[in-house]
Amino acid sequence: MPKAKLLPQKDLAALCFRDLKKRKMADYNVVCYNDQMRLKTAVELLNATKDIEKQVEKVSSPLLILHGAADKVTDPLVSQFLYQKASSKDKTLKLYEGAYHSILEGEPDTKIFAIFDDIIAWLDSRCSAE
Template sequence: MQTDTSSVTGRHGTTIVYDVHRPAGDPVGVVVISHGIGEHGGRYRHVARALADLDYLVVVPDHAGHGRSGGKRMRVDDFSDFIADLDTVIEAVGSVAVPRFLIGHSMGGAIALRYALDHADRLDGLVLSGAALVPGKGLPPVLVKLAPFLGRVVPWMPSTTLPSEAVSRDADVVADYQTDPLVWHGRIGAGLGGQVIGAMADFPKELPSLTMPTLVLHGGADVLADPDGSVMVGDLAGAEDVTVTIYPGLFHEIFNEPERDAVIGEVTDWLVAHTADRGSEPGRLGVESGAVETGE
């Protein structure tokens, strides 16, 4: 797997850095990965490798305010900024003659779902992992109602922190998460939290318009993103081809749990099957890229 790093100018002039993981042969499909809140795309390298081994080209951006991308840390003017930046990255991939899929985890799952609802013509399938699609059960209803307002009025106000122990049952994963300098370890501001909760409010009424093939995966013991959101997709999505798997006992980052091989295997099996269903035309991808970081 060869990895190139590039950047684009996102909304508000923010620099969005993204990696392109290239397979050894001609790509059979393109997979874009949208990471979760407070983390960065580099934490999905093992997922990208599994996909590249199956000849997928994998594109992984760091969201604005995250990782290597520009912008104030953990701040966003509007949730739609994430969708616009993601679209700019996807546009930078160039003209493709193979199927294109989007994977979104946690907050990145909410971004991915919003993107799929807004740009259905640009995707052939959607995969959601531990997606944050409904407010957590522990949040008081009054706070959920006020969150978008508070986010606009006092976006700088510290809100909550993410307990690293809830990320995975794998102690090594938790240790790496805690020491990763590109992971945000402070409090999440009211602005970002309010934008995410505000975006959640639209999903129930808009899910019937989601008609593309969709795979939804969630850890049953996830306390950071409520599994009810994934069940909601299965119940309300308009697509005939929707698969929902809740893994009993797994924590939030199902791609980093001890059972990661089985989870990633379900994703790759689904992608391969839907790539075959979609079909592809011969041709190479014109992917813009920068300097090569690594070659494996």
């Protein structure tokens, strides 16, 4: 039973990639799992999520949270919850308008480059040559 596939399922890949060419390329990624989620995997993800929710206040390191505002796989409210509940003094939440779930590989290149620029700027502002 743990290896049973969950039915029915949405095509998550279609919900992850806004750029259709990149969506098609992902089908050929040998390290990407392209089958339906297994029941045991779903149960473990749910359990892990519950455990994380119970302990999110313990997050105290500097935190950069990036999320596509049009994400249909993981609700952006999850990232907002993390931002609000984490005890980090230094935390940043960036929601990218119109972006889907795979913000670093499934968006148009201009959006991906802008997101990487945000990541680099965030890191640069916290790193010094001292």
